[in-house]
Amino acid sequence: MGLSGGVDSMVLLHLLVAARETRGFALSAVHVHHGLSPHADAWAVHCERVCAAWQVPLRVRRVAVRIEGGQSLEAVARRERYRVYRESTADAVVLAHHQDDLSETVLLQLLRGGGVRALAAMPAWRQDGALALWRPLLARTRDELVAYAHMHGIEWVDDESNLDTRWRRNLLRHRVMPGLAEALPHYRAHLARSAQLAADAAAVLDEVAAADLAACLDGEALSVVNLLALSAPRQRELLRHWCASLGFGLPTPAALEAFRGALEAGHTGAVALELAGAALVHYRGRIHLLRERVLPACQELPPLACHQLLRCEAGSLSIEPASPGLPLDWLSGGLSLRARTGGERLVQRAGTRAVKQLLQEAGMLPRLRGRWPLLYRGGELVAVPGVALSQAYQVEEGWQPVWLPD
Numbered sequence: 001m002g003l004s005g006g007v008d009s010m011v012l013l014h015l016l017v018a019a020r021e022t023r024g025f026a027l028s029a030v031h032v033h034h035g036l037s038p039h040a041d042a043w044a045v046h047c048e049r050v051c052a053a054w055q056v057p058l059r060v061r062r063v064a065v066r067i068e069g070g071q072s073l074e075a076v077a078r079r080e081r082y083r084v085y086r087e088s089t090a091d092a093v094v095l096a097h098h099q100d101d102l103s104e105t106v107l108l109q110l111l112r113g114g115g116v117r118a119l120a121a122m123p124a125w126r127q128d129g130a131l132a133l134w135r136p137l138l139a140r141t142r143d144e145l146v147a148y149a150h151m152h153g154i155e156w157v158d159d160e161s162n163l164d165t166r167w168r169r170n171l172l173r174h175r176v177m178p179g180l181a182e183a184l185p186h187y188r189a190h191l192a193r194s195a196q197l198a199a200d201a202a203a204v205l206d207e208v209a210a211a212d213l214a215a216c217l218d219g220e221a222l223s224v225v226n227l228l229a230l231s232a233p234r235q236r237e238l239l240r241h242w243c244a245s246l247g248f249g250l251p252t253p254a255a256l257e258a259f260r261g262a263l264e265a266g267h268t269g270a271v272a273l274e275l276a277g278a279a280l281v282h283y284r285g286r287i288h289l290l291r292e293r294v295l296p297a298c299q300e301l302p303p304l305a306c307h308q309l310l311r312c313e314a315g316s317l318s319i320e321p322a323s324p325g326l327p328l329d330w331l332s333g334g335l336s337l338r339a340r341t342g343g344e345r346l347v348q349r350a351g352t353r354a355v356k357q358l359l360q361e362a363g364m365l366p367r368l369r370g371r372w373p374l375l376y377r378g379g380e381l382v383a384v385p386g387v388a389l390s391q392a393y394q395v396e397e398g399w400q401p402v403w404l405p406d
């Protein structure tokens, strides 16, 4: 279990120790030492002392909380805690969130403009990859846990940062919730019920989105025609579900809608949705996930054949029949894909043209342009795959290369 040393997790530990007596399961605790408070060492010592007395193996894990652009200290500390929980090999990591935590979370998510998934963000059970999280105290209020601690003589430490009303959660806890409790004594249970209803709605949305995604996927890319056949809310859900399942985080609702709207309006070329570390990019009727990957300087190609799809670094090369096209006997060998180095020019009808300009005219996004491979034969540029062929060697019945980025 996750033991902070605060009243909630000390009570949970006490309950689990009692349950261990009757049920006989293995119990251990982890205390994440963030080193943020001058009292952090004392909290760890308190956890060590109680765990030793109650015969619970405890691991104290020190983590470094480093804030990078725009992140809050709270969020980074939580991320580090979850990283530590993920190291656990236990069947479940048990956390002591209670009904006040749950209602604060629901309200915070509402105030941030969250949707049903955000409102359902604190379920009693959550499987997150190999990590199973269990929050058995969600039906109990903080006051009930404090009363339990007093009754059983349980000692705990108080985190002074919980009083700091610069944090939105603390502001709600100390300024807003007391007023709510006075006016609506059952507000916690009602917010918990809303979270439960939201969880059901989110589960149904996930099922629908997963089925829609499966129907729209064409290999690893998404068919735009199939996507646009769905209603706009289902398109948004599908895109959100896809982003989440790809593991690149969710785009903002505004960015998602701008992307979807551009697809619906039939814009081709420069339509992309930026994610953290990747982008969804529209290209030739399909949406591709483009990871931030570097194209190798040169990839020698094996002998090729028409209709072949060749897996390369950072994408695939499709060899398609074309008229006019490049000579078929070139497919037997001597071709390579090279990353752009700048200043390349391709032979076109009226002399040569800059590759950069050809890519721009094709409506290619800057991030795609920079990593679009060029096809060479020996040392000569013969095609910008999917965009233009050299006019120097074109034959009536030939072929063309098409690049499908990863």
Ligand SMILES: Nc1ncnc2c1ncn2[C@@H]1O[C@H](COP(=O)(O)OP(=O)(O)OP(=O)(O)O)[C@@H](O)[C@H]1O
Pocket (backbone or CB within 6 Å): 001, 002, 003, 004, 008, 009, 030, 031, 032, 033, 034, 078, 081, 094, 095, 096, 097, 101, 105
């Ligand atoms: N330093 C810590 N070490 C281990 N477990 C912790 C620690 N801090 C918190 N926990 C666990 O997480 C539970 C919730 O604590 P807290 O509300 O501070 O965490 P949180 O993950 O930030 O939650 P929230 O999502 O509500 O912000 C605690 O009851 C405890 O079980």
